[in-house]
Amino acid sequence: MKKIVLLSILILLSIPCCMVKAADAPENLAIRAGRIWTVTDGIITDGVIIIKNGKIQAVRKKPDVPAEIEVLDFSDKDVMPGLIDAHCHIGLSLDIYSEIDETVLAVTPDMQIIDAFNPLADDVKKVLRSGVTTVLLAPGNKNPIGGQTAVVKLFGKKTKDRVLKRAAGVKFSLRDEALMPDRRPTSRAGLLALIREELNNVKAYKEDKPDLRMEVLKSVVDANFPVYISTYTVDEITSAVALVDEYNLNAVLIGAEQGDEIADLIAGRNIPVIYSPLLLFSRDKDLKRVVNMADGGIKVAFSSSAPETSLSDLRTSAITAVKYGLDKEVALKSLTINAAQILGVSKRVGSIQRGKDADLVILNGDPLQPTSTVEMVIINGDIVYQRQKI
Amino acid sequence: MENPVVMGHKNIILISSMLLLFTFTSAFGDQGIAIRAGHILTISDNPIENGIILIKGGKIEALGQNVVLPEDVRLIDANDKFVIPGLIDAQSRLFVMDSELDESRTIAPELNILDAIDPFIKEYREVLAQGVTAVCVAPGSHGLIGGRSAVLKLNGSKNIDRMVLKADATVKAAVGMSTGNTSSSLARLEHYSSIREALIATKVYMQTKEKADREMAEYNRKKAEYEKKDSGKETEKKEKPKRPARFRSSPASDVLAQVLRKEIPLQVEAHRVTDILNVLRLADEFGFTLILDKCTEGYLIADEIARRKASVIVGPVSTSFVDMPRLEYRNHDMSNASILSKNGIKTALGVSGRDGASSKFITLAAAMAAANGMDKDAALRAITLTPAEMFGVADRIGSLQVGKDADLVILNGHPLDTQTRVEMVLIEGKVVFERKSQQ
Numbered sequence: 055m056k057k058i059v060l061l062s063i064l065i066l067l068s069i070p071c072c073m074v075k076a077a078d079a080p081e082n083l084a085i086r087a088g089r090i091w092t093v094t095d096g097i098i099t100d101g102v103i104i105i106k107n108g109k110i111q112a113v114r115k116k117p118d119v120p121a122e123i124e125v126l127d128f129s130d131k132d133v134m135p136g137l138i139d140a141h142c143h144i145g146l147s148l149d150i151y152s153e154i155d156e157t158v159l160a161v162t163p164d165m166q167i168i169d170a171f172n173p174l175a176d177d178v179k180k181v182l183r184s185g186v187t188t189v190l191l192a193p194g195n196k197n198p199i200g201g202q203t204a205v206v207k208l209f210g211k212k213t214k215d216r217v218l219k220r221a222a223g224v225k226f227s228l229r230d231e232a233l234m235p236d237r238r239p240t241s242r243a244g245l246l247a248l249i250r251e252e253l254n255n256v257k258a259y260k261e262d263k264p265d266l267r268m269e270v271l272k273s274v275v276d277a278n279f280p281v282y283i284s285t286y287t288v289d290e291i292t293s294a295v296a297l298v299d300e301y302n303l304n305a306v307l308i309g310a311e312q313g314d315e316i317a318d319l320i321a322g323r324n325i326p327v328i329y330s331p332l333l334l335f336s337r338d339k340d341l342k343r344v345v346n347m348a349d350g351g352i353k354v355a356f357s358s359s360a361p362e363t364s365l366s367d368l369r370t371s372a373i374t375a376v377k378y379g380l381d382k383e384v385a386l387k388s389l390t391i392n393a394a395q396i397l398g399v400s401k402r403v404g405s406i407q408r409g410k411d412a413d414l415v416i417l418n419g420d421p422l423q424p425t426s427t428v429e430m431v432i433i434n435g436d437i438v439y440q441r442q443k444i
Numbered sequence: 445m446e447n448p449v450v451m452g453h454k455n456i457i458l459i460s461s462m463l464l465l466f467t468f469t470s471a472f473g474d475q476g477i478a479i480r481a482g483h484i485l486t487i488s489d490n491p492i493e494n495g496i497i498l499i500k501g502g503k504i505e506a507l508g509q510n511v512v513l514p515e516d517v518r519l520i521d522a523n524d525k526f527v528i529p530g531l532i533d534a535q536s537r538l539f540v541m542d543s544e545l546d547e548s549r550t551i552a553p554e555l556n557i558l559d560a561i562d563p564f565i566k567e568y569r570e571v572l573a574q575g576v577t578a579v580c581v582a583p584g585s586h587g588l589i590g591g592r593s594a595v596l597k598l599n600g601s602k603n604i605d606r607m608v609l610k611a612d613a614t615v616k617a618a619v620g621m622s623t624g625n626t627s628s629s630l631a632r633l634e635h636y637s638s639i640r641e642a643l644i645a646t647k648v649y650m651q652t653k654e655k656a657d658r659e660m661a662e663y664n665r666k667k668a669e670y671e672k673k674d675s676g677k678e679t680e681k682k683e684k685p686k687r688p689a690r691f692r693s694s695p696a697s698d699v700l701a702q703v704l705r706k707e708i709p710l711q712v713e714a715h716r717v718t719d720i721l722n723v724l725r726l727a728d729e730f731g732f733t734l735i736l737d738k739c740t741e742g743y744l745i746a747d748e749i750a751r752r753k754a755s756v757i758v759g760p761v762s763t764s765f766v767d768m769p770r771l772e773y774r775n776h777d778m779s780n781a782s783i784l785s786k787n788g789i790k791t792a793l794g795v796s797g798r799d800g801a802s803s804k805f806i807t808l809a810a811a812m813a814a815a816n817g818m819d820k821d822a823a824l825r826a827i828t829l830t831p832a833e834m835f836g837v838a839d840r841i842g843s844l845q846v847g848k849d850a851d852l853v854i855l856n857g858h859p860l861d862t863q864t865r866v867e868m869v870l871i872e873g874k875v876v877f878e879r880k881s882q883q
Contacts, residue, residue, distance in 0.1 A: 334765050334808070335799035338570050367764040374808070376862050424811035425820070425860055427778070 082106050083435060084119040085126045085414065091134040091421060093390050094405040103133065105412040108215065108434035113406055131429060134386070134421050135405050136187025136413030138393035139368050140328040141282075141308050141357035143192065145175040155196035160238055161252055163224045163274075164266040165201030167191045173216060178208055181365040182439040185415040185428040188218065188394070188403050189365070190328070190357075192308070193225050195284050198232045198245050199252055200225040202270070203282055205397050207413070209433040218399045223280030223306070224270060226297075228290040246293055253301050275301055280398070282328070284308040288315050295319055306396055308357070314343040317350030326353040326396040331363040332371040338378070345380045348388070355393035373424050382422050389421075476500045476517045477873055479854070481527040487829045488843035497527065499850040502872035507846055522854045525867060528824070529844050530577025530851035532595075533803040534831040535737070535759045535794025538579050539565050539596060539607075551642045553615050553703075554695040555591030557583045563602045567801040572598045572877050574804040575853035575866045578609060580835055582616040582737075585713050588638055589617045592699065593711065595835050597851070599871045613835040614711035614735060615703050620719030622771040636722040643730050646700040653701075656691035663688055709733040709834070711757075715740040715772035724752050735834055738796065740772055743780045746787035755834050756784050758826075759794030761809040761816075765802060781826065782817035792831040793823065811860040820860060 083105040090098040092113060102119060104112040119125050143154050147170065154170075156162045171191055172178070188207050193200040203222045210216025232245055239245040256275045259268045273279035281303050283294040291310055298305045307313065307327045313320055320327065329344045348354050356371045358364060363371075372385045394404025402411045412435040419426030431439040477499040484492040484507070496513065498506040513519070539561045560583070571579075578597050584590015595610040619635040666685035702708045710732045714720045720742060727734040734754040736742065742749055742756060749756065758781040760766050763773055785791040793809050795802045810823040818826070832842025840849045850873040857864035869877035 333798075334795075334805050335797050335802040337567070337801060338573075364763055366762070370762065370764045370808075373862050374805075377808075382863075418815070423815075423862055424808050425814045427815040 082123045083126065083412075084123045085128060085133060085416070085432075086119075087128045087133040087416070088130050089132045090406055091132060091386065092406040093135055093386060094407055100129070103406060103412075103414065105432075105435045108412055108436070110406060110408055110410050110412050112408060126430075128416050128429075132417045132419060132421060132426070133406070134415050134417065135390045135410075136403060136415055136431070136433065137185045137368055137389050138355065138397070138404065139186045139189040139358050139360070139365050140355035140393045140396060141192055142189050142360040142365065143194065144181065144189065144360050144365070145172045145178040146170045146191070155194040156201065157196055157234070158237070160197055160232075160234075160248060161199040161267065162193075162197055162201050163199050163270040165193065166204065166221060167193050167201050168204035168206070168217065168220050171204065171206060173206070173208075173210070177361075181360075182208055182431055183428060183441070184364070184366040184368060185417070185431055186358075186365045186368055187413040187415070187431065187433050188397075188399065190222060190282075190397050192282065195227040195229045195231040196234070197225075198227060198239060198248055199271075200227060205399050207403075207433055209436065209438045211434075211436070215434050218402060219397070221279075222397060223282050223304075224274055225308075226281050226283040226294075228283060228285050228293055229309070230286075242289075246297075249297065250300075253297075274303065278304040280304045280306060282306050282308050286311050288312045291316060291320070295323065295325070298323060298325060310347075311340070311343065313352070314346035314350065317347050317352060320347075321351035324353075326355065326392075328355045328357050328393075328396065329371075331356070331358050331367055332374045333363070334370070334374070341374060341378045344375050345378050348375075348380055348384050353392050353396065354384075354388050355396050356388055369421065370424070373422055376422050385422055476505075476514060477520060477850075477870075478511075478513055478517045479520045479522055479527060479852075481522040481854070482524050483526045484844060485526060485528045485824065485859075486844040487529055487825055488845050494523075497844065497850075497852070499870075499873040502850055502874070504844060504846055504848050504850050507844060520854070520868070522867070524856075526855045526858060526864075527844070528575070528853050528855065528859055529828045529842060529848075530853055530869065530871065531575045531806050531827050532831045532842065533571075533576055533579045533795050533806045533827070534757045534792045534834070535796040536579035536581050536800065536803045537797065538568055538571055538581060538598075538800035538803050539563060540581050540800065551589045551638065552584075552591055552696065553589045553699040555583055556594075556611070557581050557591060558594050558604060558608065558611055561594075561596070561604050561607070563604055563607060565800060567799075568598050568600075569877075570801055571804045572600075572869055573866060573879075574807065575855070575859070575869055576803055576806055577851040577853070577869065577871050577876075578837075578841055579803055580613055580831065582614065582711060584616055585618050586621055588619075588635060589615065589642065589700075591616060592708070595837050597871060598876070599874075600876060609840060610835060610837050612699075612702075612708055613837075614709045615699060616711045616713070616737070618713035618737075619723060620714055620716055620772070632719065636719075636726070640726060640729070642700060643704065643726065646697050646704055647730075649694065649697040650701050650704065653691060653693070656688065659688040660691075703732050704730060706731070706733050709735050709836075711735040711737050713737040716775075717741045717744055720745060721748065724748060724754065727752055727754060738772075739784070740780065741775050743777055743783040744775070746783055746789065749784065750787045750789050755790035755792070755830075757792045757794050757831070757834070758784065758813070759796035759809065761793060761812045765795055765797045765805065765809065778812060778816040781813040781823075785818055785822050785826070790830060790834070791822075791826055792834055793826040794831075807859050811862075814860060824859060 085103045090101045101115045192203045205219040205222045207216050239248045256272045285291045285294050286309050305325050309330045310327045358368050372389050376385050391404040394400035403413055414432040416430040417426045429441045479497045484495045495509045496511040498511050580595050582593030592612045593614045593616050595613045596607045597609050601607050620632040703710050712723045714723050736754050736756045739756045795806050795809050806827050810827050814820045814823040829842035832838040841851050851871050854868040855864050855866050867879050
């Protein structure tokens with residue numbers, strides 16, 4: 055009996071010791087690279103990135119590294135910031151289509167998608183090889199006013215390392231999927247009427263009678279809390295723009311497949327677009343749309359809309375857009391810093407700059423060539439994927 | 445001194461001279477075309493720098509650095525450009541409506557994909573514009589033996605007979621396919637044994653037919669003898685020979701008999717290790733020419749495939765090309781093609797896309813295979829000469845060699861580079877695509 059007690063005490067004592075030790079361990083690492091695609095500061099050839107405690111401490115051309123720092127030598131490789139998938143539904147459930155939408159109610163702005171996120175889910179671990187390090191998690195398209203989106207990393211030891219934004223904005227859906235035969239709205243016009251009704255109710259809302267849904271919508275109308283509006287066709291996009299004008303919304307468009315037809319309308323209001331994945335069976339005309347939108351002055355980010363496509367297809371979307379005429383620099387920004395700015399997390403991710411999180415992707419060539427592949431992925435200074443030679 | 449007016453109107457003069465040349469070409473028909481090219485990737489031999497390709501009668505007449513240009517030839521200047529043979533998608537759905545591809549769960553080798561071709565499908569122009577000049581279309585990826593595939597040229601003809609480069613290129617089968625995301629081991633076992641039964645039945649059929657043919661020949665001989673004797677002495681009249689029972693031939697068995705006689709390869713879609721091993725066992729037992737299609741987990745048993753000398757069409761190289769990844773793609777690895785080809789297996793690449801238009805991404809598929817370890821030259825061969833050899837059309841297409849069809853592509857850079865654009869495509873010496881300056 056005594057022995058057991060002693061053992062338990064020992065175990066109890068040792069746990070905090072181990073934890074302290076892990077947190078205190080010096081996390082210094084240097085990466086020597088043939089080319090560093092900083093995104094915000096051009097390409098540095100034969101440079102080095104010094105990482106300290108998960109942050110980028112220095113990016114420089116001279117490859118002198120203090121002796122005590124471990125060096126990963128990628129002198130013949132390319133390093134870029136972690137890719138950002140600006141719209142997906144991973145880690146949310148086993149049967150994804152049944153659990154990302156709240157189908158009984160039409161209006162659920164108080165629902166937070168982060169509550170359904172499992173960072174250890176198989177589909178999250180599996181996509182680390184894609185080079186994507188940060189994603190926007192979003193509810194589906196079945197609610198006119200859906201739940202709140204979140205910005206998370208695919209890896210992180212602690213919640214604060216992993217979750218960049220618990221609540222990044224409210225998702226609206228103007229798509230057909232938001233119409234249901236057995237509840238309001240059942241028509242396109244009814245859908246817009248319902249959204250207006252809800253936003254108008256904010257004016258009459260009294261805080262002495264707290265209502266979570268109204269609180270959220272109030273912050274949308276009064277405090278610039280972002281709305282992510284999912285649209286596809288020209289008329290849906292036009293409706294979204296009308297809402298933005300009427301309620302002075304801080305909006306981001308998701309999808310907006312036909313946005314190039316009214317690019318001036320979108321660009322004129324500085325509404326950014328999180329574009330749908332470029333599908334490798336689309337007609338040339340559709341593959342050129344995202345190019346036309348970027349050329350029309352719209353800030354664009356790419357997305358996988360996983361599980362519609364895989365996160366591994368994110369870079370393929372950008373490569374395909376380049377093939378169809380998108381400027382390479384714009385394509386690179388769309389995968390990184392533009393997405394970070396659209397999601398409001400550019401202070402931490404999106405480029406290789408001093409002070410930002412050490413989220414890096416190492417490739418065996420130009421990131422926008424299909425002949426290049428991801429060799430290693432680093433999130434917060436931790437190596438989370440390394441390509442195995444089979 | 446050059447005339448300044450001429451300088452200012454250089455474009456007009458260029459265009460009019462091209463028009464003149466064009467009229468000239470059509471007026472005199474077979475006057476010949478020559479391409480002066482910076483880099484000629486022949487695929488079959490070493491690349492040729494600064495060479496000339498001479499085309500006559502739709503064929504490559506001469507090729508090399510020292511080709512003498514005839515006087516009356518139309519010269520295409522591609523001095524700073526790449527010329528490659530027309531690309532081939534070995535796993536295309538072009539010209540075929542989706543719903544027409546699958547007669548599920550049947551043994552139907554007598555079906556012919558050519559009966560389902562729609563030559564009016566417009567997507568072919570976009571595919572052609574990416575340098576694809578031929579596709580292999582095959583029926584059925586859902587069930588057992590789906591029918592016969594064909595190699596078609598994208599020459600713009602609406603007459604199917606003129607599109608066909610080779611009918612009966614392969615007989616297409618599929619084993620171990622899941623329905624949606626559920627898979628039953630029992631169903632997979634059944635696929636294997638159903639195909640095996642069909643092949644055993646074919647063997648019996650062949651023997652019966654051979655016997656019937658023999659008996660018929662014997663009867664004909666006896667009959668002739670009888671009739672001859674009949675006309676002779678009446679006293680030695682023998683009994684009239686009895687006609688043997690008529691042999692009922694079966695179109696399905698006739699096709700499978702061609703497979704067993706190695707006249708048509710059997711192209712079997714199999715994804716998982718167990719299914720691939722099952723197919724290899726069938727090949728051991730029946731000795732047909734095997735083309736493994738898709739072969740998703742092939743990299744795990746490359747030695748087994750290499751030992752049987754089976755060839756493989758890998759696709760999709762990336763799951764980007766397919767719908768919602770099915771169960772079969774669970775162990776999909778982008779290194780598959782690289783590993784198979786490094787094991788000495790004849791490896792072609794296909795797009796295996798969702799739709800006919802997907803075939804336009806064949807160079808993207810090759811580039812992705814190269815990204816994952818496949819040699820760039822091997823990746824290019826895998827979308828040109830290798831599939832041509834597999835489908836038995838390498839005497840016509842697949843490489844730039846004297847005597848072959850003049851199906852070729854002119855590009856402004858290396859074919860696997862993202863930013864490379866196709867400038868011109870020729871099929872049998874005719875310009876079938878030309879890029880407008882602002883495209």
